[in-house]
Amino acid sequence: MRVWKFGDNINTDLITPGRYNITIDEKRLGQIAFIEFRPEFSLNIEKGDIIVAGKNFGCGSSREHAPISLKAAGVQAVFAESFARIFYRNCINIGLHVFICNNTHKVDDGDKIQVDLINGIILDETKNIEIQGDPLPTFIQKIVSSGGLIDFLRGDGYV
Amino acid sequence: MNQNITEKILAYASHNKEVHPGDYIIADVDWVMFHDSTGPLVIKGFESIGKKIFNKNKLVTFFDHFYPAPNIDAAKLHKISRDFIQREEIIHHHTDGVCHQILAEKYVSPGDIVVGADSHTCTQGALGAFTTGLGSTDIAGILATGKCWFKVPNTIKINVLGETKKGVFAKDVILKIASKIGSEGADYSSIEFVGEYIKNATVSDRLTLCNMAVEMGAKNGIIEPDEKTLKFTGREGKIFKSDQNASYEKNIELEVSELSPQISCPHSVDNVKTIEEVEGIPINQAFIGTCTNGRLTDLEITAKILKGKKVNKNVRLIVIPASITVYLEAFNQGILQTILSAGGIVSYPSCGPCIGRHNGVLDEGEVCLSTQNRNFAGRMGSPKSEIYLGSPASVAAASIVGKITDPRKFI
Numbered sequence: 001m002r003v004w005k006f007g008d009n010i011n012t013d014l015i016t017p018g019r020y021n022i023t024i025d026e027k028r029l030g031q032i033a034f035i036e037f038r039p040e041f042s043l044n045i046e047k048g049d050i051i052v053a054g055k056n057f058g059c060g061s062s063r064e065h066a067p068i069s070l071k072a073a074g075v076q077a078v079f080a081e082s083f084a085r086i087f088y089r090n091c092i093n094i095g096l097h098v099f100i101c102n103n104t105h106k107v108d109d110g111d112k113i114q115v116d117l118i119n120g121i122i123l124d125e126t127k128n129i130e131i132q133g134d135p136l137p138t139f140i141q142k143i144v145s146s147g148g149l150i151d152f153l154r155g156d157g158y159v
Numbered sequence: 160m161n162q163n164i165t166e167k168i169l170a171y172a173s174h175n176k177e178v179h180p181g182d183y184i185i186a187d188v189d190w191v192m193f194h195d196s197t198g199p200l201v202i203k204g205f206e207s208i209g210k211k212i213f214n215k216n217k218l219v220t221f222f223d224h225f226y227p228a229p230n231i232d233a234a235k236l237h238k239i240s241r242d243f244i245q246r247e248e249i250i251h252h253h254t255d256g257v258c259h260q261i262l263a264e265k266y267v268s269p270g271d272i273v274v275g276a277d278s279h280t281c282t283q284g285a286l287g288a289f290t291t292g293l294g295s296t297d298i299a300g301i302l303a304t305g306k307c308w309f310k311v312p313n314t315i316k317i318n319v320l321g322e323t324k325k326g327v328f329a330k331d332v333i334l335k336i337a338s339k340i341g342s343e344g345a346d347y348s349s350i351e352f353v354g355e356y357i358k359n360a361t362v363s364d365r366l367t368l369c370n371m372a373v374e375m376g377a378k379n380g381i382i383e384p385d386e387k388t389l390k391f392t393g394r395e396g397k398i399f400k401s402d403q404n405a406s407y408e409k410n411i412e413l414e415v416s417e418l419s420p421q422i423s424c425p426h427s428v429d430n431v432k433t434i435e436e437v438e439g440i441p442i443n444q445a446f447i448g449t450c451t452n453g454r455l456t457d458l459e460i461t462a463k464i465l466k467g468k469k470v471n472k473n474v475r476l477i478v479i480p481a482s483i484t485v486y487l488e489a490f491n492q493g494i495l496q497t498i499l500s501a502g503g504i505v506s507y508p509s510c511g512p513c514i515g516r517h518n519g520v521l522d523e524g525e526v527c528l529s530t531q532n533r534n535f536a537g538r539m540g541s542p543k544s545e546i547y548l549g550s551p552a553s554v555a556a557a558s559i560v561g562k563i564t565d566p567r568k569f570i
Binding site for chain 1: 199204239347427
């Protein structure tokens with residue numbers, strides 16, 4: 001498993017351009033992740049890889065196609081210095097792990113990694129360091145631990 | 160009490176006496192919206208919950224992002240939504256304009272909580288309501304429960320002072336604000352617009368301002384309701400106003416008396432320059448419309464500038480009224496005839512080329528000056544095309560000259 005490193009302000013048009021996301025088919029969405037911005041991404045990604053990015057990841061549109069495409073492509077978690085709020089909610093709702101993390105600059109593109117999803121830790125095997133993400137707020141943790149918003153609502157959510 | 164308008168609306172809707180930034184609350188919603196692009200994922204999520212719609216009369220649906228369908232994929236998505244709308248007997252379904260414009264015209268009242276599966280749902284905050292964009296799964300959950308969780312945001316107060324000069328518009332003011340705050344400067348926050356300029360602004364201008372709150376990352380943009388708001392909506396609603404001593408995370412002041420027309424440059428909304436700095440850049444396409452600037456006042460200024468002139472032979476000018484109400488009024492006033500006589504293209508109310516799916520897609524190397532709210536690389540077509548953003552006057556003037564031009568020369 002490796003790191004795919006991105007910079008600041010990665011917007012939803014870069015993740016899933018409007019012209020390509022006219023579908024709700026997850027497999028097709030997985031194939032268009034970063035199709036123009038970084039075409040090698042969806043071709044070479046392997047299940048379990050992670051994205052590490054700078055500030056304001058996922059800004060722009062509310063399109064849930066963007067996080068769905070990352071999850072369908074195989075991304076198991078996104079660590080970023082900050083997230084745009086709708087994208088952040090969308091990831092939690094569909095069960096894609098997201099961690100706010102101030103030390104993303106310590107990790108480089110292509111680093112070999114393991115991830116501790118429960119504690120939000122990247123184990124960077126290339127550099128032999130550990131990077132800690134912020135824990136999720138308790139309220140959000142409840143949704144995540146239910147398996148996403150739909151399962152949360154099927155249970156006791158909002159009742 | 161020391162609550163601002165956003166906190167008061169969230170407290171009311173969550174049955175709390177007061178709320179504070181950082182609180183997690185569960186609020187009752189007044190209006191829920193989805194459109195043809197985000198709707199199919201809402202429907203998929205909603206059906207997997209296996210509950211009934213909490214109140215069918217509070218759901219408003221739109222076909223506006225690619226209507227009529229430009230290809231088979233789009234037609235398939237319309238079919239999914241159309242089947243749902245027929246099966247569930249949804250009465251508030253629209254194919255007559257852009258969702259944010261019609262929500263403002265026909266539905267939203269001051270004090271409402273409005274959630275839509277579209278980031279620019281922040282637009283109707285201009286009417287003194289709490290309105291915000293969410294993803295499809297959130298909207299699916301709200302359809303089943305009538306409720307939504309929110310983290311109460313911090314609020315940034317923007318005090319806009321003075322009066323703009325001739326040729327300078329609300330779009331120029333909000334682009335200037337975006338350049339000051341930056342595209343992530345209001346992440347998770349509320350933006351409250353106050354001050355002399357806001358008091359004097361038309362409801363149309365206020366909608367333009369709040370529309371772009373999300374371009375700074377904001378959860379919502381909001382303006383206190385007044386007589387103009389009530390005259391526009393014709394709906395009384397619940398009137399909330401910020402307390403004198405309400406607390407704000409940040410106070411920003413902007414004096415607009417000396418502001419020149421502003422242009423946002425590729426490929427980020429906060430990359431804003433004055434018209435003087437970018438004058439002379441050749442354009443291939445000029446687009447006037449969208450939820451940001453497709454209202455009657457926008458088309459009026461367009462026609463005023465184009466009257467008796469011709470669109471440059473190297474430019475395609477595309478004008479799309481934001482709703483059928485706007486379209487018909489512009490038609491009745493002869494505005495559309497002026498635009499057509501000048502060589503402009505007038506299309507049926509929709510989002511048009513803003514999302515790069517139809518009605519004016521850009522090729523590699525092409526440049527568009529648009530009144531829309533976003534200029535991300537590849538949004539209107541080729542990732543190697545460029546989008547500049549400006550006011551309808553700036554776009555109309557550029558369409559005549561074929562280059563970015565100071566609109567004040569034409570007014």
